[in-house]
Amino acid sequence: MDGNPGFDISVPNPKATYVLSNVVEVVERILTFVPTKSLLRIASVCRLWSNCARRVLRTQQQLTWVSACGPSTTEVHALCSTLADEVEKVFLLPKTVLVMMDCETFKLPGYCHRQKKTKRSRHSPVEELTEVFPKNCDIMGIATPGIVLTPSGSRSRPPEEHQEGEAGFAIMFPSIEGVHIRPFHFCQKSFSPSALKEAGLIDNPELRVVLLFVYEAYKAGGARFLGQILDTLAKSKAVIAGGLVENVFPSNLCCSRGAYGVVGLAVSGPKVQGASVLLDQDVSSPKSAEATIRRLKAAKIPERNTLGFMFACVGRGQNYYNNQRNVEADAFQKVFPGLPLFGLFGNGEIGCDRIVKDDYTLCDADTDCLQHEYTTVMTLVHLG
Helix, strand or coil, rough: CCCCCCCCCCCCCHHHHHHHHHHHHHHHHHHHCCHHHHHHHHCCCHHHHHHHHHHHHHHCCCCCCEEECCCCCCCCHHHHHHHHHHHHHCCEEEEEEEEEEEECCCCCCCCCCCCCCCCCCCCHHHHHHHHHHHCCEEEEEEEEEEEECCCCCCCCCCCCECCCCCEEEEEEECCCCEEEEECCCCCCCCCCCHHHCCCCCCCCCCEEEEEEEEECCCCHHHHHHHHHHHHHCCCCCCCEEEEEEEEEHHHHHHHCCCCEEEEEEECCCCCEEEEEEEEEECCCCCHHHHHHHHHHHHHHHCCCHHHHEEECCCCCCCCCCCCCCHHHHEEEEECCCCCCCEEECCCCEEECCCEEECEEEEEEECCCCCCCCCCCCEEEEECC
């Protein structure tokens, strides 16, 4: 630049200054190319930029995600170190974040009751996650034996099943018009009809999808507690999907250490659609897995702002399919090549065959039977 006598960055352009200070349309167009964290900083420059930034944020309603796998080179989980960099680049303001990590690669007190190969020097992911996301953001963390994720960067990248090793993902949900995502958490102390109503799980005609994850269910009384939850949800017309996991984080103060409980997301609103199918024990080949997943096509759910979830038994996966890896995730991508897929391998699955649209609900399975073993629940969730 020194060799070009006609270029002088020290002299401000008065026309450019006027445009950036007074022409709303130009400022808003420019701000659409700015990541959210930088946008929030820019909003403090002046009232015009603040108003423009607020309007731009309202238009950025498409969810996004960050995922990571493989051994980390730092003292934090691979997902935490990846998030620290990637969150700086996202174009949304997260309101709710669903995080899933494998439970065998870092130490967290009371985190995984079967943890044997813990790297004891690891930092807790709780502090790392709370520092990355806004203070008013609801973070729901799940610890589970295995992870299903779509690599960051593109919706068309093939999903991956990770039954061993370090892996995790964080799905960031912004505030979306016509969509209400309400986190809930119940343990034996806080479970009650009034708590269910407050969470939007009963007496809520707009409830469409419930994702729920039960922890410490093997403890005495855990099975009865789970039965109470599922008996209540079976009466709803929503898609119910999830699984039994090792633990959750951040822990809630209402739970004593080692207590059983359930966390989840209640997704409501006129724009929400959901569908799920059950891959039962008879589904044991790539061909039958694809045929079962293809039944989700009957829901005719739009692909924009739609996620796939896979909740599988730890007994399925590679060993179940005669040492073939990634069978069910590959089958999902073959049927829905443009949709990201996320989920877990757990110690029990929750769900049934069900389609929930604007004006009807179809259910091909007994709604009283939501809990399964050696199965996979494949679910679509559309957020308008």
